[in-house]
Amino acid sequence: MPLRPGRIALIAASGLACGLAWNAWSGRGIALGANAFLREGAEEIPAAEARERFDRGALFLDARPVANYEMSHIPGAMPLPEDDFDRHFTALEPRLRSRFDAVVYCAGYGCEASHLVAARLHERGIQVAILNEGWPAWTDAGYPVKEGREP
Amino acid sequence: MRLLRHPAAHWLLALVVGGIFVYASLSKIADPRAFAKIVYHYQVIGPSASLGFVPANLVAVALPWLELIAGVLLIAGLWRREAAVVTAVMLGVFVVAVASTLARGIDIQNCGCFALDASGRSAGWKLIAGDFALLAAALVVAFVPPRAPQAAADTSPVTAV
Numbered sequence: 001m002p003l004r005p006g007r008i009a010l011i012a013a014s015g016l017a018c019g020l021a022w023n024a025w026s027g028r029g030i031a032l033g034a035n036a037f038l039r040e041g042a043e044e045i046p047a048a049e050a051r052e053r054f055d056r057g058a059l060f061l062d063a064r065p066v067a068n069y070e071m072s073h074i075p076g077a078m079p080l081p082e083d084d085f086d087r088h089f090t091a092l093e094p095r096l097r098s099r100f101d102a103v104v105y106c107a108g109y110g111c112e113a114s115h116l117v118a119a120r121l122h123e124r125g126i127q128v129a130i131l132n133e134g135w136p137a138w139t140d141a142g143y144p145v146k147e148g149r150e151p
Numbered sequence: 152m153r154l155l156r157h158p159a160a161h162w163l164l165a166l167v168v169g170g171i172f173v174y175a176s177l178s179k180i181a182d183p184r185a186f187a188k189i190v191y192h193y194q195v196i197g198p199s200a201s202l203g204f205v206p207a208n209l210v211a212v213a214l215p216w217l218e219l220i221a222g223v224l225l226i227a228g229l230w231r232r233e234a235a236v237v238t239a240v241m242l243g244v245f246v247v248a249v250a251s252t253l254a255r256g257i258d259i260q261n262c263g264c265f266a267l268d269a270s271g272r273s274a275g276w277k278l279i280a281g282d283f284a285l286l287a288a289a290l291v292v293a294f295v296p297p298r299a300p301q302a303a304a305d306t307s308p309v310t311a312v
Contacts, residue, residue, distance in 0.1 A: 007233035015217030023212045036187035
């Protein structure tokens, strides 16, 4: 039986057609023009992973109230407090949109600020990782901290 | 070579390759988003500033269905040669993609072959070897013509070996 190229083309076309149809109507599809990471719930990372990203120069975001930030924060972190989000976000937006390695943290167990900040950034199309257990996990591990208003 | 031309050998190879492709397609069809992220990791067709997200997402959406359709055809014995060609092309693409990640030092924890969660195998030389074995099987089905059924009936499988 000779090989028929038309059938090969038909198989390829059916694969594409089924894929597009399934993507459109199965409810499991993705937006073809958008980052598949976007719609997902935020990513949580443990302190050790956050430290690795810190060493690679990741941007850290402090979701705690500014008073906590000024007492002590992760060196280089920028304040993005959940209770004063909009004002700080405006200033940070260009930096946030130009990178993909931001990590947000808050006061620790039972603290929701980092999740709320991550969700708000997510609504604006910015994906950030959340430091699991937040600030205490960082300090308990003996990682560097910095006092004062300056990042 | 005589063995490779045996119709039963063709049937068996098509069944194995087809079965693997059908099995491989299912988890990806069930979760296109997870598979898209794996496609991104390869950094072959984006996402990037020049390509955007569409090529990678399109592959994530269409490739699993192509695997399923080609696999089902191989198993069913319909359009078997053509399905084997499609399968061989896919395997060739997989080999190139994995080899390129090895060459560029990109560490792929999950190759996106079967399971899409943490249990998935990583992409490396073993995977390339496995792909080559499947590629060889697909090429036999596609391009080595089996003997006519009567000729096969004349020789028992034992003497055929």
